[in-house]
Amino acid sequence: MSDVTLFETAQALVEDGKGILAADESAPTIKKRFDSIDVESTEENRRDYREMLFTTPDVASYISGVILFDETIRQSAADGTSLVKILQSHGIIPGIKVDKGAKPLAGYPGETVTEGLDGLRDRLAEYANLGARFTKWRGVYKITEEAPSSASISANAHALARYAALAQEAGLVPIVEPEVLMDGPHDIDVCEAVTEEVLREVFAQLAMQDVLLEGMLLKPNMVISGTECPEQADVEEVAERTVASLQRCVPAAVPGIVFLSGGQSDEVATAHLNAMNQLEMARPWKLSFSYGRALQAAPLKAWSGKTDNVAAGQAAFMARAKANGAATLGAL
Ligand code: 13P
DSSP: OOHHHHHHHHHHHTOTTOEEEEOOOOHHHHHHHHHTTTOOOOHHHHHHHHHHHHTOTTGGGTEEEEEEOHHHHTOBOTTSOBHHHHHHHTTOEEEEEOOOOEEEOTTSTTOEEEOOOTTHHHHHHHHHHTTOOEEEEEEEEOOSSSOSOHHHHHHHHHHHHHHHHHHHHTTOEEEEEEEEOOOSSOOHHHHHHHHHHHHHHHHHHHHHTTOOGGGOEEOOOOOOOOTTOSSOOOHHHHHHHHHHHHHHHSOTTOOEEEEOOTTOOHHHHHHHHHHHHHOSSOOOSEEEEEESHHHHHHHHHHHTTOGGGHHHHHHHHHHHHHHHHHHTTTOO
């Protein structure tokens, strides 16, 4: 697999006006989402829900790629067509989450390190055969008085870089996702400092492992006030401080930065992205989205597990996709 392919895939994922749908919820996470609409998390219901999203007419105008979960990349629609084929036929690039989740970091209560490196080379080869062209791995950092520790920052960055190098070896674009969680009473200054420390270590490790920056995407959190902080930074401040932090830490060779929504409401996540793309500040990378909840909250509710609601669910998904597509251009 050539570097050109990696570069082209990364570029295609952040084409103007488009971004990524993260639909890679693990079994426990999708169960949580289904619990909220009182739908049982069976294999068929999970398939029906994701089939609804992926077959939304014309959504490829705003969605460049979809991140799948292991179960989904092997699933077929009700008519027997594989979900991967359905995405490909719409011109949407299939991707796959390859990490095995954030597990307790020994010696650091409350902190985690993401696992999944053992056997990853073989799993990547299989996913490439199944049609995936890009991948995702998420490291998670919680902010408390003690955390994140340098042990967690270092261990997660190392794993992210090892993963990214293996993904590129398999010809798959790695989405490198270091997520500093927004939960907690900390203010935006603390989020900024932690985010920058994490990003610096991630890019140091990526350099150490010879990861091709032109053939990857970064999926970071925004620089934002903690959810329980009494003083909440407004949209303009979040936009400016996020871009300023990224300017300090992310090399210009990275083609795109695709934000996670991380629990922000769908409208706020869109407003933040739009505001960033309206700034006069230098942005050498594309700024786009790889939202899970901020794209799915509305369609999930509109669908509520009923076949009769498929059109309503698709309309809700289309509305969120279109708004975020516009936000990548600062056009809202
Ligand atoms: P959220 O946008 O809901 O944070 O999900 C994105 C994601 O893929 C987290 O790993």
